[in-house]
Amino acid sequence: MYGGSSSLDVSSADQQIQEDPIKLRAFEERIARGEKIEPVDWMPALYRKQLIRMIEQHAHSEIIGALPEGTWITRAPGFRRKLALMAKVQDEVGHGQLLYSAAETLGKTREQMIDDLINGRSKYSNIFNYPAFTWADACFISWLVDAGAIVNQLANAKGSYGPYCRALDRICAEESFHLKYGHHCVIYLAAGTKEQRRMFQEALNRWWPPMMHFFGPADKISAHTEVLMKWKVKMATNDEMRNQFLDMYVPKVWELGFTIPDPVLKKDTATGKWHYTEPDWEEFKRVINGDGPCNKERLAVRKIAEQRGKWVRDALRSRDMSYVTPLA
Amino acid sequence: MASHASLDPRVNRLPANMENPDEKIALDQLTTFEVFVQPKPGKPFQHEGIVHASDIEMAYLFAKESFTRRFTCSSLCVVPTGQVTSSPMTEWTESVFDRLDQVPSTEGSSKTYEMFVLTATCPRGNDRGSITTGGHAGYPGTVGGEGSSECLGNTESGVSFYSGK
Numbered sequence: 001m002y003g004g005s006s007s008l009d010v011s012s013a014d015q016q017i018q019e020d021p022i023k024l025r026a027f028e029e030r031i032a033r034g035e036k037i038e039p040v041d042w043m044p045a046l047y048r049k050q051l052i053r054m055i056e057q058h059a060h061s062e063i064i065g066a067l068p069e070g071t072w073i074t075r076a077p078g079f080r081r082k083l084a085l086m087a088k089v090q091d092e093v094g095h096g097q098l099l100y101s102a103a104e105t106l107g108k109t110r111e112q113m114i115d116d117l118i119n120g121r122s123k124y125s126n127i128f129n130y131p132a133f134t135w136a137d138a139c140f141i142s143w144l145v146d147a148g149a150i151v152n153q154l155a156n157a158k159g160s161y162g163p164y165c166r167a168l169d170r171i172c173a174e175e176s177f178h179l180k181y182g183h184h185c186v187i188y189l190a191a192g193t194k195e196q197r198r199m200f201q202e203a204l205n206r207w208w209p210p211m212m213h214f215f216g217p218a219d220k221i222s223a224h225t226e227v228l229m230k231w232k233v234k235m236a237t238n239d240e241m242r243n244q245f246l247d248m249y250v251p252k253v254w255e256l257g258f259t260i261p262d263p264v265l266k267k268d269t270a271t272g273k274w275h276y277t278e279p280d281w282e283e284f285k286r287v288i289n290g291d292g293p294c295n296k297e298r299l300a301v302r303k304i305a306e307q308r309g310k311w312v313r314d315a316l317r318s319r320d321m322s323y324v325t326p327l328a
Numbered sequence: 329m330a331s332h333a334s335l336d337p338r339v340n341r342l343p344a345n346m347e348n349p350d351e352k353i354a355l356d357q358l359t360t361f362e363v364f365v366q367p368k369p370g371k372p373f374q375h376e377g378i379v380h381a382s383d384i385e386m387a388y389l390f391a392k393e394s395f396t397r398r399f400t401c402s403s404l405c406v407v408p409t410g411q412v413t414s415s416p417m418t419e420w421t422e423s424v425f426d427r428l429d430q431v432p433s434t435e436g437s438s439k440t441y442e443m444f445v446l447t448a449t450c451p452r453g454n455d456r457g458s459i460t461t462g463g464h465a466g467y468p469g470t471v472g473g474e475g476s477s478e479c480l481g482n483t484e485s486g487v488s489f490y491s492g493k
Contacts (some may be wrong), residue, residue, distance in 0.1 A: 040414075071336045097394055101378045104360075110380065111352035119348060131335050167377070174398055297339045304342055306349045313356055316382035321359045324409045326378040 019044045031232050036162035039105040039327065050233050051161050052106045059099035060117045060124035064298050065145075066092040068128060072138040081185070088142065088178050095171045102163040105326055118303050126284060127210045129292030136189060136196075136203035143182030144207070144249060148214045150175050151245045160232035183252075190256040197257075204253070205261045212279040215242040221281065246274040361387035362412055363395055364444075366403035373405060375444065384408070 023042050030037070037043055066089045073089065076082040100110050116122035127145060132138050150172060157168035189200040216222060216238040228234040236244075247267070253260060265276050287295070334340055358380045364373040376395045381387035387406045396404060 067336065071338075074337075091398075094394055094397070097379075097390075098377060101360075101380075104378070110357040111354065114357070115352050133335060163377070170395075170398075297334050297336060300342055301336060301338055303349055304338070310349075313358070316358060316386075317355050318382065321355050321382075322410060323355060323359055326360045326409050327362055327375070327412060327414060 028230065031160045031230075035160075036165060037160050038162045039325075044231075046227070047231050047233065048106050050228060051164065052103055052108050054233065055099055055103035055106075055161075055164055056108065056113050056116070057123050057125075059096045059103060059113065060122060061128065062092050062096035062099060063117075064124045064128045064302065066096075067298055067301055068130075068132040068294075069138050069141055072132060072135060075135065076138075077135060084181050085138070085142075088181060091174045091178065095167075095174070098167040098170060099164075101326065102161075102167045105163045107325060109323070114306070118299060118306055120290065120299065123288060125214070126288045126292070127207075127214050128298060129287050129295045130207070130210050131294050133206070134199055134203060136199040137207065139182060139185040139189060139200065140203045140207045141182070142178060143186045144211060144253075145214070146175055146178045146182055147249050148211065148245050150179060151241050151248070152215065155235040155241060158232070158235055187256065190258070201258055204258055208261050209279060209283070212242070212276065213281075213284045215239075215245065217281055217284065218278070243272075243274055246276070247272075250274070358382050360409045361391070361406045362409055363387075363391040364405040364407070365395055365401045366405075367399075367401050369402045371402075373403070373442075373444070378409065379406070 024044060027037070027042060027044065027047075037047075069085065069092075070089050073082060073085050076085050100113060103113065104110055113122070117124070132141060153168050153172050153175065157165050157172060159165055186200060189196045219237045219239040222238055225234050225237065229237075246265075250260065250265065250267075262277050265274065267274050286292070290296075359382075360378045361381055361384070362378055363376045365376045366373045376391075379387050379390040379394055381390055384406060387408075388404070391404055391406050395401075
């Protein structure tokens, strides 16, 4: 699971100018032809930096994203749900492994990435800083947060960096299972008692604002992404992905008879664009910078896992081990 | 939500003042192994990615979990990254054959090597068979001359083969 490149930072377009113009041209021509860039290929420093940041954040999001759902495994209603949720959470952690590996081919070690996560230097998808109060919250995450992640990941899978695309192909295949599982959970609540319907409606009300934040800040206020689009690091703008998500899933939510807590939400049939209340970007900024309901708790769980697993890693490490940057 | 009562039972059990863990030391995440998967009998092995592990046994287990849990395969193979010798990429401007001198040679007795070729149409390394040499890491061009890069893994020093299903 992963929400848009919310903290991409294209601070200096100057970095690009310092690159060898002949190599840069050949690089851009390859991308324009639809070729994939592999770890051993020449690439601009900015391309490398942005990809590391993006893939690493995606990996952290998979790991941290498993936490709010993971706490529901023991309380999932019934054995079938328990088994399915356990398998889903295990998938998410596996996605984290695949993504850390893809980022590693660009030259940042896994040790550095994990250090940056637990010391708060690296971001993860902001939506996981919110709590899952009830089972219906877990159902919302499995259906709609995963749906948002698929919109984002299918776009990125057409990007230019080979190892990331291959990891995403694998991830998307698994996420589509999660989506079916989540949809089934929600249909079950929707077709249930008044109390079950109320439970999901309340979860929907709680999660809608963070869901609208999920694809990152509106295009008009987000960082300049032209060069990242040209290099196929970013495949669609935040607003384009948000619109695609609304287009695919709002009708499905309405179909189940639920209300989305946004009075102006409506599709403009002429332009194909959705109208919605502008999300509160101040809250988004506040939460992503550490002041959300669960930021401290999410990192605390990751830190304790780090401390408790240390003796195992120390025991496994041998003196004649050495590190080589992986091939692809 | 009150800050002291978390919905995560693990958090409620955590010590109150937890310090930041120490910065990780080198090799805390162990070393890496390259994973090759044969999707169907008779098909070439394809490079799928890497796993972090302490030894070949653990690497094999992690490869199985990471790469074949949802997709079946007929065979799975892992090799330490350090055991793979790879030629530079040529970007199609010259033949890999001309770069023979850049491939490091190793002394020793006769060994069998698996050979993979990376091409633009097939960006994952594709298994092109094995060759036996008298200690040298191989002869680029003899098996997969049309490729833009080749890599060789030593089958004797830690490739594990799995013949399944």
